Amino acid sequence: MSAPLAAAVVVASVDLNHTGHYVHWGVIQISVANLTVIVIMIVLFVLALLLPFPKGRKHDD
Amino acid sequence: MTDQSARASGPSPSPASGGWTGALRRRVVRALPPDKLLPDSQPSWVASWIYVFGVLTLSALCVVLATGGLLALKGPSWWHLSSVGRYINSLHLWSVELFMAFMVVHLWGKFFMAAWRGRRATTWITGAVAFLASIGTAFTGYLVQQNFDSQWIAGQAKDGLNSVGIGAYFNVLDFGQMLMWHIVLLPFALALLTAWHILLVRRRGVVPPIPLDGDGSGATEPDDGVAR
Numbered sequence: 001m002s003a004p005l006a007a008a009v010v011v012a013s014v015d016l017n018h019t020g021h022y023v024h025w026g027v028i029q030i031s032v033a034n035l036t037v038i039v040i041m042i043v044l045f046v047l048a049l050l051l052p053f054p055k056g057r058k059h060d061d
Numbered sequence: 062m063t064d065q066s067a068r069a070s071g072p073s074p075s076p077a078s079g080g081w082t083g084a085l086r087r088r089v090v091r092a093l094p095p096d097k098l099l100p101d102s103q104p105s106w107v108a109s110w111i112y113v114f115g116v117l118t119l120s121a122l123c124v125v126l127a128t129g130g131l132l133a134l135k136g137p138s139w140w141h142l143s144s145v146g147r148y149i150n151s152l153h154l155w156s157v158e159l160f161m162a163f164m165v166v167h168l169w170g171k172f173f174m175a176a177w178r179g180r181r182a183t184t185w186i187t188g189a190v191a192f193l194a195s196i197g198t199a200f201t202g203y204l205v206q207q208n209f210d211s212q213w214i215a216g217q218a219k220d221g222l223n224s225v226g227i228g229a230y231f232n233v234l235d236f237g238q239m240l241m242w243h244i245v246l247l248p249f250a251l252a253l254l255t256a257w258h259i260l261l262v263r264r265r266g267v268v269p270p271i272p273l274d275g276d277g278s279g280a281t282e283p284d285d286g287v288a289r
Contacts, residue, residue, distance in 0.1 A: 037162065045166050048110035055108070 098263055106270050114167035115262075121160035122255065126248065128153040133244055137207065157199055164192060176268040184261040191254040198251055201243035204233055215239075 008021075020031040079086070131149050132140050139146035168188070177185035203214050215233040222228045232238055 037158075041162050041166055044162075045111075045169055048114065048166065048170070051110055053108045053110055 093260065093264055104267065107267050111170040114163050114170060118160060118163040118167050121156050121163055124156035125160055128156060168192060174268060175271060178268055181265045181268055184258060184265055187254050187258040187261060191251060191258055194247055194251045194254055198243060198247040201239045201247060204239040205243050
């Protein structure tokens with residue numbers, strides 16, 4: 001993906017105040033905004049599984 | 062000594078006494094004793110970020126309900142025309158976006174850990190139905206935006222709903238009906254389902270991980286809520 005195209009995708013996903021940009025893949029058609037949200041959710045899911053959880057205080061009583 | 066004073070000062074009544082309120086109290090305390098209802102520790106497997114998404118969903122729902130309540134109190138002129146109203150309106154939208162995103166990640170996590178194991182089927186089902194109720198609430202929310210977007214969504218949705226025969230009862234072109242679904246019926250159903258879901262999580266405990274060499278039923282794993 002060229003740099004201007006990548007920049008356009010990022011801008012399109014952030015600035016929602018215009019007609020939506022769409023990605024076509026066969027019969028599948030999805031807006032860049034929705035695709036971005038789905039990708040963020042998948043990244044969140046993977047990070048939640050991989051990142052270590054901070055250890056809490058021990059209850060000695 | 063009268064019967065009444067004897068009852069007040071005498072030994073505690075038999076377990077079966079107390080009428081329907083006593084029976085209900087005993088049943089509730091048996092199902093949800095205080096240490097299960099408000100535990101101060103969780104099993105060791107809960108120490109993972111994936112378990113945070115349930116409470117994140119609940120937190121986002123609180124913001125959704127609070128901002129929605131403000132919008133209902135102040136009315137359309139306020140949320141369309143004043144800067145504070147527009148801010149609260151946006152807060153309502155974006156807290157819903159976070160609510161749905163957190164809920165779906167929570168759903169993915171619970172699906173892949175087969176969270177219905179160990180007599181937790183009702184917990185899973187109430188969560189799934191709450192998800193469906195949330196979709197309906199979000200949909201009716203889009204219908205009551207009072208802009209061209211909501212008109213377009215209603216125009217598209219009516220054909221689908223008419224094709225399955227419910228258009229006469231759930232008329233997406235009827236703004237008043239959709240507003241009532243959005244601010245009364247569906248939030249009430251969602252709040253009930255959420256409360257039921259959380260009480261079931263407290264009662265049955267958080268589902269343990271799938272054992273590497275077990276049968277995966279979840280029935281024989283430790284479920285005492287003790288931190289390890």
